[in-house]
Amino acid sequence: MNNASDPQYADKLAQIALRLKSHAGSIIVAAHEDPDGDALGSVLGLTRALQSLGLDAVPVGVPPKYLEYLPQVGELTSSLEVLPEGALLVALDSAEVTRVIGVPMDQTGIPIINIDHHGSNPRFGEIALVSPDKAATAIMVKDLIAALGVKLTAEIAAPLLTGVITDTGFFRNSNANGEVLRSAADLVEAGASMVAINEALGITTRNSFKLQSEVYATIAYDLGGKVISAFVNDAILERVGCTWEEVESLVSHLRSAEGTLLAVLYKDYGDKVKVSMxxxxxxxxxxxxxxxxGGGHVPAAGATVQGNLEEAKRLLLQQAQLELTRVGAL
Ligand SMILES: [Mn+2]
Structure with a gap:
C-alpha cells in the first residue's frame, strides 16, 4: 500500500511532523531493548533528519556488536538518568512502552509519539502510528522524513536501509513486497550503499564460525522434517567465546533448510528458554x-518459555503442529 492510497496513514504522518517541528524542547528518540537493525536504524535516521531541521534530537541506545558500524563515535546516548525539562519522546519499533530502552519511563508526564509496525502494539502515547502492514519501522520513518520535508541524504538513508534489510531478512522474507523494494531503491538513490551495508552485516568472526559449528551440531528435524531446530546455551557460548547477541543471526541461516517450513532456535538460559522462529x-x-x-511478525517471531529445553520443545512442537495443520502442511 502506498501513502496516497491510505489517507489515514498520511494524515497521521502530517500530524506527527507538525508536532515534532513545533516542539521547542528536546526530542528523545529511542527504540526497544536489545535493539536490532530496524530499531537502531530508525533511531539514527530520524534523529539525523530532525537535527537537519535544527531540532534538538537526542538518540538513545546501545548498539549490539554487529551494528557498531551504524552510529558515529559519540552520537548515541546510552541511557538518560533524567529527562530534560519539556522533552518529547519518540518511541520507535517498540511494541511495549515498558520495552523502550535508556529512558526513565517511570517519570510520568512525558508526551510520547509511538511509531511502530508490530500489530500487538497497544497504541500507547499521545500520537500512535502503528502500521502492521509495513515491513519495517524504518519505512515509516522514511515516510515521516518526507512529511517533515527533509531531503534524504546518505547519512539519513544508510541506517534506514539497514532497518529495511534486516527486517526483511535481506529481502528474502515474505514481507519483502513492492513497497519495500521501492523504498530501498529511494534509499540507495539517496546515497545508501547496499554493498557496504551487506558487507558490514555479513561479517563472520572466527569465534562465530566456531559457534556455528557447535550450534549446527545440535540440529534436529521434527514433524516430518517440516521443522528444523537447533539450540544454544551458556556452555556452548563459553566454549567458543561468543555472547548471546551473536546468536541472533543463526535462525535466519536455519531457515534455508531444504523442505522445511519453520526454523527454530532455542536459546537455553537454564531457567527459561527464548525461542526465535x-x-x-x-x-x-x-x-x-x-x-x-510472545509476539513478532508473521515470518519472524519469538517467545520466552519458562522451564527447561525439553519443556520448551514440547510446547513449541505442540503449537507448530497446530499451525502446520492449519495451513494444510501436515
Ligand atoms: Mn522492526
Missing amino acids: RSKASVSAQNIAVALG
Whole structure:
C-alpha cells in the first residue's frame, strides 16, 4: 500500500511532523531493548533528519556488536538518568512502552509519539502510528522524513536501509513486497550503499564460525522434517567465546533448510528458554509465538518459555503442529 492510497496513514504522518517541528524542547528518540537493525536504524535516521531541521534530537541506545558500524563515535546516548525539562519522546519499533530502552519511563508526564509496525502494539502515547502492514519501522520513518520535508541524504538513508534489510531478512522474507523494494531503491538513490551495508552485516568472526559449528551440531528435524531446530546455551557460548547477541543471526541461516517450513532456535538460559522462529510460505511464526505468550511478525517471531529445553520443545512442537495443520502442511 502506498501513502496516497491510505489517507489515514498520511494524515497521521502530517500530524506527527507538525508536532515534532513545533516542539521547542528536546526530542528523545529511542527504540526497544536489545535493539536490532530496524530499531537502531530508525533511531539514527530520524534523529539525523530532525537535527537537519535544527531540532534538538537526542538518540538513545546501545548498539549490539554487529551494528557498531551504524552510529558515529559519540552520537548515541546510552541511557538518560533524567529527562530534560519539556522533552518529547519518540518511541520507535517498540511494541511495549515498558520495552523502550535508556529512558526513565517511570517519570510520568512525558508526551510520547509511538511509531511502530508490530500489530500487538497497544497504541500507547499521545500520537500512535502503528502500521502492521509495513515491513519495517524504518519505512515509516522514511515516510515521516518526507512529511517533515527533509531531503534524504546518505547519512539519513544508510541506517534506514539497514532497518529495511534486516527486517526483511535481506529481502528474502515474505514481507519483502513492492513497497519495500521501492523504498530501498529511494534509499540507495539517496546515497545508501547496499554493498557496504551487506558487507558490514555479513561479517563472520572466527569465534562465530566456531559457534556455528557447535550450534549446527545440535540440529534436529521434527514433524516430518517440516521443522528444523537447533539450540544454544551458556556452555556452548563459553566454549567458543561468543555472547548471546551473536546468536541472533543463526535462525535466519536455519531457515534455508531444504523442505522445511519453520526454523527454530532455542536459546537455553537454564531457567527459561527464548525461542526465535522464522517461517516460510503461509506458515505464521507469529501464531506460534503468540500461543506461547510472545509476539513478532508473521515470518519472524519469538517467545520466552519458562522451564527447561525439553519443556520448551514440547510446547513449541505442540503449537507448530497446530499451525502446520492449519495451513494444510501436515
Ligand atoms: Mn522492526
